[in-house]
Amino acid sequence: MEHRYELTIDKILTASVRNNPDQIISYQGKESITYEKFNERVYNLASSLIKLGVQKGDKVAVLDWDTNRYLEAYYAVPMSGAVLHTVNIRYPPELIYYTMQHADDRYVIIRDEFVPLVAQNKALFSFVKKWIIYSETGKVPETLEPGVNYDTLVNDEARIKLPEINENSIATTFYTSGTTGLPKGVSFSHRQIMLHTLAATSTLSDPPISLNSKDVIMPLVPMFHVHSWGMPYTSIMKGMKYVLPGRYDVPTILKTIKQEKVTLSAMVPSILYMLITNPDASKILADNHMKIIVGGGTLLRGLAEKARTLGIETIAGYGMSETAPILTLSTFTKRIIEMDDQKRTDYRIKTGVPISLVDLRVVGKDGKDVPRDSKTIGEIIVKTPWLTDEYVKDSEGTEKLWKNGWLHTGDLAVLDEYGYISIVDRERDAIKSGGEFIPTLILEDLISTAPGVNEVAVVGKKDEKWGERPIAFVTVTPKFNMEEVKKHLDTYVEAGRVSKFWLPDEYRVVKEFVKTSTGKIDKKPLRENL
Amino acid sequence: MEHRYELTIDKILTASVRNNPDQIISYQGKESITYEKFNERVYNLASSLIKLGVQKGDKVAVLDWDTNRYLEAYYAVPMSGAVLHTVNIRYPPELIYYTMQHADDRYVIIRDEFVPLVAQNKALFSFVKKWIIYSETGKVPETLEPGVNYDTLVNDEARIKLPEINENSIATTFYTSGTTGLPKGVSFSHRQIMLHTLAATSTLSDPPISLNSKDVIMPLVPMFHVHSWGMPYTSIMKGMKYVLPGRYDVPTILKTIKQEKVTLSAMVPSILYMLITNPDASKILADNHMKIIVGGGTLLRGLAEKARTLGIETIAGYGMSETAPILTLSTFTKRIIEMDDQKRTDYRIKTGVPISLVDLRVVGKDGKDVPRDSKTIGEIIVKTPWLTDEYVKDSEGTEKLWKNGWLHTGDLAVLDEYGYISIVDRERDAIKSGGEFIPTLILEDLISTAPGVNEVAVVGKKDEKWGERPIAFVTVTPKFNMEEVKKHLDTYVEAGRVSKFWLPDEYRVVKEFVKTSTGKIDKKPLRENL
Incomplete structure (x- = not known):
């Protein structure tokens, strides 16, 4: 000792x-x-x-x-x-x-x-x-x-x-x-x-x-x-x-x-x-x-x-x-x-x-x-x-x-079957729509793979009927085509990987995102401009 | 806390x-x-x-x-x-x-x-x-x-x-x-x-x-x-x-x-x-x-x-x-x-x-x-x-x-120039000859590479003039030849890697070694039979 x-x-x-x-x-x-x-x-x-x-x-x-x-x-x-x-x-x-x-x-x-x-x-x-x-x-x-x-x-x-x-x-x-x-x-x-x-x-x-x-x-x-x-x-x-x-x-x-x-x-x-x-x-x-x-x-x-x-x-x-x-x-x-x-x-x-x-x-x-x-x-x-x-x-x-x-x-x-976790949201970023969570990070993940999309952030917009509904903000390349992105997401809905109800009501193209001091996309200004 | x-x-x-x-x-x-x-x-x-x-x-x-x-x-x-x-x-x-x-x-x-x-x-x-x-x-x-x-x-x-x-x-x-x-x-x-x-x-x-x-x-x-x-x-x-x-x-x-x-x-x-x-x-x-x-x-x-x-x-x-x-x-x-x-x-x-x-x-x-x-x-x-x-x-x-x-x-x-240690002996196994240590592990290492040698153990034998002198015990294959082993060691002496004074006074071939409970060669019975 x-x-x-x-x-x-x-x-x-x-x-x-x-x-x-x-x-x-x-x-x-x-x-x-x-x-x-x-x-x-x-x-x-x-x-x-x-x-x-x-x-x-x-x-x-x-x-x-x-x-x-x-x-x-x-x-x-x-x-x-x-x-x-x-x-x-x-x-x-x-x-x-x-x-x-x-x-x-x-x-x-x-x-x-x-x-x-x-x-x-x-x-x-x-x-x-x-x-x-x-x-x-x-x-x-x-x-x-x-x-x-x-x-x-x-x-x-x-x-x-x-x-x-x-x-x-x-x-x-x-x-x-x-x-x-x-x-x-x-x-x-x-x-x-x-x-x-x-x-x-x-x-x-x-x-x-x-x-x-x-x-x-x-x-x-x-x-x-x-x-x-x-x-x-x-x-x-x-x-x-x-x-x-x-x-x-x-x-x-x-x-x-x-x-x-x-x-x-x-x-x-x-x-x-x-x-x-x-x-x-x-x-x-x-x-x-x-x-x-x-x-x-x-x-x-x-x-x-x-x-x-x-x-x-x-x-x-x-x-x-x-x-x-x-x-x-x-x-x-x-x-x-x-x-x-x-x-x-x-x-x-x-x-x-x-x-x-x-x-x-x-x-x-x-x-x-x-x-x-x-x-x-x-x-x-x-x-x-x-x-x-x-x-x-x-x-x-x-x-x-x-x-x-x-x-x-x-x-x-x-949690998946092998114990891997996937974060679907920060509690404070979560979108609650019709009493259910819409996981913004899953949406962002899928939108990020669509042609022409550079960066993406999904935030909740107040909605009288649903409480909140998702809006997607994207920065894009010339290849970007809104209809293509929607089609891209539809394939995941058809495959049963996302709920139709999760799909953003709206896509907005922005020039760039405001970042936090540690380089993350700051969702605050996005929410304020809804 | x-x-x-x-x-x-x-x-x-x-x-x-x-x-x-x-x-x-x-x-x-x-x-x-x-x-x-x-x-x-x-x-x-x-x-x-x-x-x-x-x-x-x-x-x-x-x-x-x-x-x-x-x-x-x-x-x-x-x-x-x-x-x-x-x-x-x-x-x-x-x-x-x-x-x-x-x-x-x-x-x-x-x-x-x-x-x-x-x-x-x-x-x-x-x-x-x-x-x-x-x-x-x-x-x-x-x-x-x-x-x-x-x-x-x-x-x-x-x-x-x-x-x-x-x-x-x-x-x-x-x-x-x-x-x-x-x-x-x-x-x-x-x-x-x-x-x-x-x-x-x-x-x-x-x-x-x-x-x-x-x-x-x-x-x-x-x-x-x-x-x-x-x-x-x-x-x-x-x-x-x-x-x-x-x-x-x-x-x-x-x-x-x-x-x-x-x-x-x-x-x-x-x-x-x-x-x-x-x-x-x-x-x-x-x-x-x-x-x-x-x-x-x-x-x-x-x-x-x-x-x-x-x-x-x-x-x-x-x-x-x-x-x-x-x-x-x-x-x-x-x-x-x-x-x-x-x-x-x-x-x-x-x-x-x-x-x-x-x-x-x-x-x-x-x-x-x-x-x-x-x-x-x-x-x-x-x-x-x-x-x-x-x-x-x-x-x-x-x-x-x-x-x-x-x-x-x-x-x-x-210690070598890069900080690697090499153990040369257990304190109690060390051979002290003419007031200097003869590192048995270095000798055992070199003897082990001679043709026909399987296992080897070097122990100290009491010596009137030097205090102790090294004796090598070996188990061998049919290829073993005592003179070859001595020649093999001489090359290391010539290369300045071992001191001539370290060379064993004697080699003894044994059939097998007594092992300790953890599988190491037990040097005690060897010393007792010198």
Whole structure:
């Protein structure tokens, strides 16, 4: 009992850095450091933070694109005993201020280009004790005080001993991108992150991802967004080459994929869409045979098929800010492995099956598990070792989130005969028509495969008779023909796969969709313009 | 903080059985059950044990070959709150009695063929409250009282609720096969086993094992021996088809490998040797392209090369009873992946690199890490989350095991430039000659590749001038020629890879080696006959 081993984030580095000291962490292919050097910088930074005055439990915020410095903070801040606050830099300024103030951020690591955003409202940020500023040029702006140069901290080798940390100490915090109401804060302990990392690496070894240390990863999930789905931790534990894209810019991303020979990525559907529709994409992507995990929105069949033509293996993943995030992946279970490849496609785009250690149920209003009939809709509820204990300073929200020891996701899903779940709606997006749910995600999935359709969103319009009726919004190519789309859907009605009653009353072509800060289609403005 | 998730063994089943209900557990290919059925039987058994009177912390022993019933006990006993004692059935009867009495076994699950062994000394086992007996025929012997039929327990569906278990509760206990002195007891908590399982599955996804749920595993490490290296837990977590060999018998094993299409196994070198030298082996093994983890003894180059000619990928693993057991695996790190296949062979047979979460050092007498020079010998010391806290009722042994927060393995090793360790000796097997170590394992490795040599063991003979000098014992084929072997070794001396001073003074041909209960060559009788 005396030889307690705390599950703290530094333990990810122990075996990995020792075994792969010369493995590479690359920033846009223009700056590279080895794991060994990275490890040194992380320990220097953690030690420097403490020397600067950071105390156990203090919140240290980061405002940055996806850079190697951000990756350093992912380790160094929790290792110093402090809490890493990954600020959503896609928020409007007032929400950036709101979340930083709500989180009680005391220290802020900030990239030079975000300094003006803060400096013009300096007085608001009086709760910040110290700004830790970096610039790729080495010369940092002096408009924020008191400030210190990040490079000084990370190069200070006069290290002090890091504190012992209990595994249940909070390591990270961030805010949901909630499309309704104010963002809600969630937080995760060292133990929760470590178990998430272990379970994810354990499950991802299954086909078709078959994760292993030969893979070169470039995550395209912003680092401010739910631990970049855990990849800063999982990939380093596996000893993989890690490529950071910086600010997302499609030509730079494609160039970097080519130069660094990236084999693995993860992203929301809209980023995948932007990548594969880029004119230069086909040549670059076809060479790399990439594997891409798509989450944060449904992986529509049309998009998966387009990606397939470029030699890209896609699988779906599902989780949320409250769940660290991974709950399910559409990796193949025994029954799917035994199918022929054509049939497997259906499973790649399902929301997946629970990963190791995840206890997941889909329950009806009566609290009972729904049958595995691909039809009956229920809410996903979960127990895993990596769920946020609460919304920060929000006991009412917390009470709704946790009921009877289960975290209630608010996501509606059906279960198929093999246990794969398919999310059919967010509870708040669901269309209730004539007393029944019309699953918008199923409609969006089918419409996405019609000729000429690029992106699609279905929302409910108030209706006197039915309560609500579905309206489909689409962005299109010149090939688009409304009658063809309707015929396309009719074939699914005839095949008995969708109910006639589900078909949208109306299709509207729009030039583009408004996206949320995490790149999902924002349905709010669509509903407001009905 | 209220939503605590305990890392208990039942959690392995949760996602895995849900996702793969029809995956198969096969006993010698003659009895098969699905994961779903297995899960039911496990829950029935756990519940029945409690109804029988088993209380939290009670020791429940198992005496069995590697059967599906044993696998059920691996889960059900800890899930009932009790402690699984995996009794070494290869011990002589007096040690079986000694360890069961030392462990305070209260309930015993026993296969019919082991009943006579106990029944003839019934009086000695008065500490046992109940014998839980099974027979493949269904008819159990009545010579042990009070007895109950295992089948009754496992089929009792009138389940009671299982108790909540704290993850730090002891789940398993067993005794070392120590070749000197009395066996020592070690024990492991639910948490330790769960973290071992997660880290092992995470690491084994690397090449050349590339573990995934498509693999069909048949472990050939006895289930009484260090959790069968964790495979009863890792393989089920991964949702793999699991094949149990029963009592080890080479023809049956080969037949089962063929019938069940086994792709993955793990075993000690002597079992691998027996398998590949069987006349029927080549055809069967060549078809399956098996991957085999070899541990519990050094994987000699000659054996690895022979296996390779049958299309078998071998890697080495290292651990001990005190470490649950896995510490290192010779899976490929970045530098090895980049090598050509020929060069990689050297790394497959090294003792390997630490797996995730393992902090491993090789330290000299001065307590400092040895250089990565493949020459300097030090002791392996470790910190991981799955080390036994103590030897049961042995504070003196415990004190020697744990010093300054590090578990001292007593194994001597060198480190190469890429961080791979190679064990050169057990501390107690080491030959000290002229004040310097002669690494017997390196000699055994080289001798094993000489023509005509089957198995080899090098031991130290007392010597007036040098203290000790090495003597080599070999089993041989008709091709064996002593002078050829000496010439073979001379080439390594000339190449500067071994010191002339290490060469054995003498070679002795023996008919066969005495093996320990876990199948390793027992050096004790060799030393006694010098």
